Amino acid sequence: MEIYKGMSTFAGIAIGKIFYYDRAEYQLSQYLINNVKYELTRFEQAKDQVLKDLQHQLKMADQEEQKEDLQHQISVLSMGSFEKAVESMIKAEKVSAVYAVMTTKEELSATFASLEDPAVKEQIRCVRQNADHLITVLGGVLPRIDLGKEPVILVSDSLSPTEIMEMDKGQLLAVVTQQGSQVSHAAILARTMAVPSLVGISPKEEWNGSNAIVDGYTGTLYIQPDGEFLKEYEIRRIADIEEREDLLKLRHQKDETVDGRIVPIYANIGNLDDLNSVLYYEAAGIGLLRSEFQYLGRENYPSEEELFAAYKRVAQTMGKKRAVIRTVDLGADKQAKYLKIPEEINPIMGNRGIRLCLDRREMFKVQLRAIYRASAYGRLALMYPMIDSMEEMDAIEQILAEVRAELDEKRQPYQEIPKAIMIETPAAVMISEELAKRVDFLSLGTNDLTQYTLAMDRQNPLLRNKYNDHHPAVLKMIQMVVDAGHKNGRKVYICGEIAADTKLTHTFIQMGVDGLSVVPACILPVRRAVRNTDLTEGKD
Template sequence: MQINGKSVFNGIAIGRLFVYNKAENQIKRKKVTDVRKEIERFQNAREESKKQLSELYHKALKEVGEVNAAIFEVHQMMLDDLDYEESITNMITAQEVNAEFAVASTGDNFSEMFAAMDDDYMRARAADVKDISNRIITVLQGENHSIIQSEEPVILLADDLAPSETVQLDKSKIISFVTRHGSTNSHTAILARTMNIPALIGVDFPEDADGKMGIVDGQEGVLIIDPQVSVMEEYTAKKEKEDEEKRLLLELKGKENITLDGKKINLYANIGGVGDVADVLANDAGGIGLFRSEFLYLESEDYPTEEEQFKAYRTVAENMAGKKVIIRTLDIGADKKVDYFHLDKEENPAMGYRAIRICLDSKEIFKTQLRALYRASYYGTISIMFPMIISVGEVKRIKEIIREVKTELDEAGVPYKDVELGIMIETPAAVMISNELAKEVDFFSIGTNDLTQYTLAIDRQNPKLDRIYDAHHPALLKMLQMVIENGHKEGCWVGICGELGADITMTEIFLKMGLDELSVSPSMILQVRRKIRECRIEG
């Protein structure tokens, strides 16, 4: 039997299926005579719950990082919410009912209230308030908040899993989880991705699956129950290949990007959307060197709102748990068409109306993105990068608009951080004035794809010119060296985010040039790291 679902994290798991049924707390309404004693029972259970959550926070902190562990701090704060507490104590006092019933009723009421709200973030709190209420009830009933266990490693099937249950999973016993409910943006999903557990949601599995053999294909979003021999053999081969790749990861994960003679370099990943962050984490990138924000526009039927953009940027920043996230502002035009921008057809779009040229003309669209970026900066380590720069005047104009955005945020009382500002070096003009541009920004990121086509006057979209398109052309390499030297003279760090950065035949040359950072596709991180660690720069 094959059942489709939605992937939360890629990977293949093969093992016995275990259907986890939550032990529902059976709550009966009871009349109490000593109201004060019942309130004291509630207060003690609440303190014990906070203690448990503190322990869970520190466990999650070690396993999945500060940002992803923060949910347990949120739960602790929710336990201190006066409205929540007063609702419970008032119910105990006014109705003379037992603490368990008052907690369960209040949990249901608050959960329904949150679920009815328009804001996605607030709707997500509905599950949280149910979780903390169940925790208190469990303590009141004198039961342990059980950690999911099994005698052998299993694929866990559940109706849903609360964040507290997910973080308590014994990863030596759980090889995957599959749930009927949940969302790809839930705390549980984030934790699953950072814990590297293949996971599916939205899978309507049968209860009698318990004890049967199963396969989870996180790539295809499929659960297979009682697979045929041929299917099992096929997936066993895939799993062996995946395990071999993981062994490579285990060998290099946590190791520095450092040459044999001690030169270090930052190794970051390029991504096109929020969903790519899992690959960044799985491949142990030091950060994100290029978030192509235009994909938010390309995937939308209309201009993405400030709130939509903010949520995407914030999610990436939070998931990266303090690691650097460099977000490139809107870069449409050329080969990236967006119908609702109503751009005119151009004879030579690669050299036409695109990227920062559109943004500076469409100030409100630009400001909307900048506001979203600065708002999201509060939740992580964001840097902002501007594409297709050809003049110092453009950079100064950008900085004027940023000052306007900051003023608006200050007046609205919206928190943000001052962030690093950088530019893409992808035109010969930017290369030639890189000494002046370096005085205006904190970093350069060289876009070798466009820089190569503009330097060689070769349209990189034209297959007839592939034979003479040379990313190793001496002119290009001289340009790279010039940009690195000019940047460093003004205290500006320099990286590459174009395809050339992943060319391991060039890694040693880049290191000798003095490059500070390489940003490549997540799948290339380990190969480039291995190459860096094999290089010797001096001598």
């Protein structure tokens, strides 16, 4: 039995077979090109970019094993034999650079597959890694994700939000990746699937098909566990299921503290499939609908009718319960090729969220029109991400006025709906009193707020053990926003991942937070924490 320790991003126990997902398993189509010189130039530029990326990773590496691996990749990339083979195929067969890279990689792998020489195997491994990196830089291809017919433990080096959203969650027992953190976008989406998830474990292709155990409580992966150990975990898994079933008794209970304070628990969802879970766990409503699900994993912009149909379904499904739709938060790690978002040195600090929407006003207006039209069918609310200035609010209000005028002209029915701001930057915290006057309520996006406050990329694996969302500065900022909102008669909610941290539930209620929004799987644990809270304890 092999044991690997990582970090848990969602608790639980899973037992099953491993499905190793190689992001380089791409679907490619061969087609003739007209400009060979252009494809050769693209390939040369991609090679230069991969070399720069590897050199940067080498500079940042802090482990000798990792440094050696990167140095070997650089050496293999610089040898020239792979490059010559790709260039030869582009010239002789007049195919695209990306097709030539993939085909050359597969041909080399097949040629040397039967050799047992460790040095040759290592060489081919580096060739494959470099080729995968080249394909990523060249772009123009989509990952093929087929988990098979039986539920599996998915193991991969990394997963993007798009890849997570494309997977059939009914086929997932657990997710294990090397890259990512507890608050990376991919980890957040994995949590909505309510399966045990680990990060910080380097995958091995040889694990594919192996029996394994994922312990989402201790952050441990066990490969090929022996009989007695497996039996012990079967017992633990059953106990885990029983505990979850015990929590189900809280489905119909109020979100109310011992001393009688109502603290509604809303749901964060990433796609329409989660609507049933929201109703099943009897959430107070939807506190955050991440509308990116309609923009990712596709080849062009969604139409207004597509957006309207989705939002109408949300409104009708939720009935009298409020559903807060966050306007699309694209950029950083949430991208699609058709969006043509320019490459940025530091995208997490770049043109994302409302900034991108205000640059692409027609895209923004299409979404706003769809939301307003759907508002005629239920209780919808709007929420804007990454706001940090009054000028942004002025621009939004002007666009909203145009949208309403267009709908009035076409005599399309809509309701005046509540509006909210996600407080996600220190700048927004500092002007939260002024921002509160411009909207109906505030919601704290603590994932981004924490990383911007600590100046730590929440998805950087090197910072995994240093990133602290309980930092006093973060908690003080939450209190500042609550006070600013209440001073202006506005309710303040938390919709970041920290809202599901039951160790902080009492603290949040004490602060005066008006409600918490969490992934559906966390609704009942948080409800239990709320119902166990008594603010009168210790008082005379």
